[in-house]
Amino acid sequence: MSFVIKKVIKKVIKNKYYLILLIPALIYFFIFYYLPMVGALLAFKKYNYADGIFGSPWCGLDNFKFMFINGDIFGVIRNTALYNIAFIIVNTTFEIFLAILLSEIGCRFFKKISQGCILFPYFISWVVVGTFVYNMFNYEFGAVNGFLKSINIDPINIYNNPTAWIPIIIFIKLWKEIGYGTVLYLAAISSIDQEMYEAAEIDGANIFRRIRHITIPSLLPTIIILVLLSIGNVFKGDFQMFYQLVGSNSMVYSTTDVIDTFVTRSLLNTREFGMTTAAGIIQSVFGLIVIVTSNCCIKKYDRDYALY
Amino acid sequence: MIKNTIDRKIFIVIAYTTIIFTSMICLIPFMLVISGSISNQASIYQYGYSIIPKSISLEAYKIAFLSPDEIIRSYANTIGVTVVGTSIGLLITAMTGYVLSRKDFEWRNKISFFFYFTMIFNVGLVPWYIICVNFLKLNDTYFALLIPFVLNVFYILVMKSFMSSIPQAIHESARVDGANDIHIFIRIILPMSKPALASIGLFIALGYWNDWYTSFMFISNKDLFSLQFYLYKVVSGAEAFQQLSSVVGVDPASIPTEPLKLAMTVIVIGPIVLLYPHIQKYFVKGLTIGAVKG
Numbered sequence: 001m002s003f004v005i006k007k008v009i010k011k012v013i014k015n016k017y018y019l020i021l022l023i024p025a026l027i028y029f030f031i032f033y034y035l036p037m038v039g040a041l042l043a044f045k046k047y048n049y050a051d052g053i054f055g056s057p058w059c060g061l062d063n064f065k066f067m068f069i070n071g072d073i074f075g076v077i078r079n080t081a082l083y084n085i086a087f088i089i090v091n092t093t094f095e096i097f098l099a100i101l102l103s104e105i106g107c108r109f110f111k112k113i114s115q116g117c118i119l120f121p122y123f124i125s126w127v128v129v130g131t132f133v134y135n136m137f138n139y140e141f142g143a144v145n146g147f148l149k150s151i152n153i154d155p156i157n158i159y160n161n162p163t164a165w166i167p168i169i170i171f172i173k174l175w176k177e178i179g180y181g182t183v184l185y186l187a188a189i190s191s192i193d194q195e196m197y198e199a200a201e202i203d204g205a206n207i208f209r210r211i212r213h214i215t216i217p218s219l220l221p222t223i224i225i226l227v228l229l230s231i232g233n234v235f236k237g238d239f240q241m242f243y244q245l246v247g248s249n250s251m252v253y254s255t256t257d258v259i260d261t262f263v264t265r266s267l268l269n270t271r272e273f274g275m276t277t278a279a280g281i282i283q284s285v286f287g288l289i290v291i292v293t294s295n296c297c298i299k300k301y302d303r304d305y306a307l308y
Numbered sequence: 309m310i311k312n313t314i315d316r317k318i319f320i321v322i323a324y325t326t327i328i329f330t331s332m333i334c335l336i337p338f339m340l341v342i343s344g345s346i347s348n349q350a351s352i353y354q355y356g357y358s359i360i361p362k363s364i365s366l367e368a369y370k371i372a373f374l375s376p377d378e379i380i381r382s383y384a385n386t387i388g389v390t391v392v393g394t395s396i397g398l399l400i401t402a403m404t405g406y407v408l409s410r411k412d413f414e415w416r417n418k419i420s421f422f423f424y425f426t427m428i429f430n431v432g433l434v435p436w437y438i439i440c441v442n443f444l445k446l447n448d449t450y451f452a453l454l455i456p457f458v459l460n461v462f463y464i465l466v467m468k469s470f471m472s473s474i475p476q477a478i479h480e481s482a483r484v485d486g487a488n489d490i491h492i493f494i495r496i497i498l499p500m501s502k503p504a505l506a507s508i509g510l511f512i513a514l515g516y517w518n519d520w521y522t523s524f525m526f527i528s529n530k531d532l533f534s535l536q537f538y539l540y541k542v543v544s545g546a547e548a549f550q551q552l553s554s555v556v557g558v559d560p561a562s563i564p565t566e567p568l569k570l571a572m573t574v575i576v577i578g579p580i581v582l583l584y585p586h587i588q589k590y591f592v593k594g595l596t597i598g599a600v601k602g
Binding site for chain 1: 313315316319320322323324326327328330331332333334335337338340341344352353358359400401403404406407410413414415419422423426427428429430431432433434435436437438439443444456458459461464488489490493514517518519520521536537539540543544566569570573576577580584585588591592595596
């Protein structure tokens with residue numbers, strides 16, 4: 001026994017500088033990610049303030065049962081997942097499209113300026129974007145309604161129209177993040193061997209065929225990795241976006257509430273710790289299942305693409 | 309040699325139109341906000357927002373600058389938190405990435421997994437919140453703005469893969485010369501990692517600059533508000549105007565609320581707009597490093 005301990009201590013001393021450098025990160029992740037796992041107990045308890053976390057009585061899976069029977073959670077989970085899938089599909093398509101267009105443009109000045117414009121929305125916070133949305137879609141004086149009035153169409157009020165939000169949210173997400181993805185794919189495209197294009201051109205392929213048969217297949221590894229990474233987060237809603245755009249407008253929650261806004265609101269307003277924790281755990285477990293399954297599936301297809 | 313055939317010409321036309329169109333769409337909201345902020349309140353009520361203001365009035369900015377204390381306070385908070393947070397975060401990220409990139413560190417894979425696991429599973433908001441508030445007592449302190457998001461596994465991994473590309477030989481020769489690992493880190497690896505440091509530093513700084521979430525969750529004392537959160541309060545709250553009017557001594561009814569909100573927005577995004585052309589290339593380079601190596 002003491003022999004094992006001696007061995008471990010010897011290894012620690014040998015690696016002491018590495019371990020010293022690691023200490024801050026280890027402490028940080030322990031406190032903020034591993035220690036809260038103790039708090040997961042709350043999901044199985046009926047929390048009351050007087051007894052605290054450890055004193056409150058156990059209630060087994062009651063919190064989870066309540067969530068599923070009550071049914072609210074299904075809507076939120078559905079919204080989260082559907083939006084994320086829509087984001088992945090829409091954003092990836094447009095980003096690849098733009099990246100391919102940009103890659104063929106010769107004028108560097110134009111490339112730089114346009115990249116700058118397209119990337120710019122990525123740099124502002126969702127608070128500012130929320131202001132933009134208000135600015136554009138406000139019923140009385142929004143720019144969109146002003147434009148509609150000027151061509152004699154009735155103004156629209158999106159603030160009490162849940163379905164209108166679906167395309168709006170997808171579009172705004174695209175608007176904000178298209179620059180980021182375009183730059184990524186552009187970098188991937190520029191690492192493709194130019195000789196293949198020249199050879200194809202000599203063989204008579206026009207530009208559309210060159211894109212279809214060279215660019216896109218070469219991009220496939222990058223696309224798969226990025227999509228895999230995003231799929232892992234399919235149950236994680238972008239809290240910042242949804243909260244800033246929708247805020248406390250409960251009329252549109254049926255189509256815009258995601259798990260994260262739901263949990264945060266519950267935490268700050270109702271203080272129902274037990275059930276809110278349960279909702280969070282449901283979210284994480286689903287996410288984990290998705291990651292593990294998608295990784296397994298990809299491994300069957302091609303070992304190289306797997307994440308771990 | 310790229311031949312300028314007809315299919316290529318068509319493609320280039322499509323390319324230019326699409327890209328110009330997209331760039332315009334990306335810029336229009338900004339133009340609307342700027343135009344709205346220099347507009348007269350009455351003309352907004354009458355005609356709504358538009359790209360070219362119907363009548364120009366700097367009233368909103370005048371009022372905003374009459375009581376600049378809160379804005380200046382929020383700016384100071386955010387600048388301070390960004391500088392301190394980015395320095396600390398970048399240093400720790402570099403240290404961690406360095407250790408994880410060393411192939412002769414025998415617990416390398418286990419510790420990598422320790423970090424990576426947090427990306428794929430976490431127990432959610434409530435336990436995290438309880439730790440921050442009850443255990444660490446971050447409420448209403450600057451630490452609440454600094455610490456919760458100082459590290460990010462993704463950046464650590466990017467740093468790790470960048471440093472893995474530094475040849476082993478450099479390490480060996482430094483070791484032979486008698487340097488210990490910390491020396492090697494500070495004197496050799498850090499200077500060699502400047503591109504990665506610049507880019508990741510930028511990402512971290514951007515995160516701090518745009519952060520409103522920590523103020524939202526933990527801060528009720530308005531002297532500690534971050535800039536974006538202050539803007540959020542102004543744009544979403546009517547009380548902000550009541551307070552503003554009482555401080556400034558202006559009749560609440562005559563405050564141009566709509567242009568004022570937009571003026572605040574412009575004041576808040578001002579620095580980003582000014583700095584953006586300079587930092588754009590580092591950002592793009594950073595994404596490229598992450599993409600190709602990650």
